[in-house]
């Protein structure tokens with residue numbers, strides 16, 4: 001009994017110690033920042049003096065039902081490779097006085113299709129808006145990272161943005177990072193860091209959510225309604 | 237030293253170190269993208285077709301950060317611009333809009349970073365998503381999202397802990413009707429103080 005009490009006591013004192021060492025006073029906050037948050041090696045990295053672009057933003061929170069119902073295709077597969085990053089413009093070059101989005105295509109070998117029909121039954125590309133060229137790094141935490149050989153379940157959609165390229169076959173992730181489920185330590189369980197999916201149950205999950213949606217659809221604006229609504233705030 | 241004592245010391249150290257780091261995690265809940273701007277205040281320029289309510293929401297978002305205790309850091313400029321190209325590196329901090337797509341950010345901030353310091357930030361409103369100003373449950377609140385983006389402009393990074401961070405302005409996800417990001421939490425203020433408090 002004594003032993004347990006002393007272990008708990010040490011634990012509590014240490015938690016408080018850790019807390020007060022890193023909270024409140026600006027001095028200690030900065031000390032903490034020096035250790036964990038600011039990482040000068042990464043923060044200051046620029047390629048040959050070029051500017052680094054860091055893109056950050058807010059993401060609409062999607063539920064599993066949103067992911068299931070709004071994805072064009074849902075697949076399980078393996079990351080084959082990452083293609084070299086390219087700019088979204090003609091000739092894939094960075095242009096002057098035009099919108100420049102650095103993009104990277106991830107090639108996925110399809111193992112199973114759970115919803116929809118992909119443009120190719122064996123291999124597809126998934127496009128994310130970040131990457132690296134010889135003279136530019138674009139970081140964007142809203143998009144997940146991919147590594148070759150990785151097992152993934154992907155919720156995918158058609159790119160409907162202004163940088164979409166209608167002449168190419170590719171998908172984008174539904175809800176950005178929320179659309180990528182990676183294999184966890186536990187076999188057959190995948191996660192997008194919010195929800196977990198057991199592979200054996202995915203067909204059931206999809207069916208259940210599609211039925212729910214049919215019986216009781218989520219309230220949503222159409223694209224035309226969104227356009228009209230937004231003109232009231234941002235002009236034509 | 238006998239075996240029994242060694243075991244006790246090992247347990248003591250493990251528990252103490254674990255506790256210390258857990259305490260540190262709880263205390264320290266902000267994160268930064270860059271070292272801030274080297275001189276403040278920053279002026280953000282609105283796209284000229286934005287309606288008055290939108291400009292007020294943007295101005296309010298700036299004010300919230302100016303009240304964080306680190307001085308006057310950011311204002312909506314009286315100057316406006318006519319560019320919907322985003323991002324564009326031209327030394328001006330533009331706020332613009334575009335139909336960037338359903339599966340892209342709601343709003344985003346691009347920081348141009350040189351030697352660890354931000355030199356310019358452009359903010360983009362993705363009008364593929366529905367926005368509003370009255371906290372309607374069908375749209376995303378402009379001031380809510382913009383307060384988050386101004387946090388990025390000033391140098392704060394997204395927070396992603398789905399248990400500890402959800403009430404903070406710098407939490408990375410937004411829901412329709414949400415307005416809680418309009419008001420800074422202590423960790424948001426601590427973050428900005430760490431960057432700008434002289």
Ligand SMILES: [Zn+2]
Nearest residue numbers: 056057058394
């Ligand atoms: Zn963000």
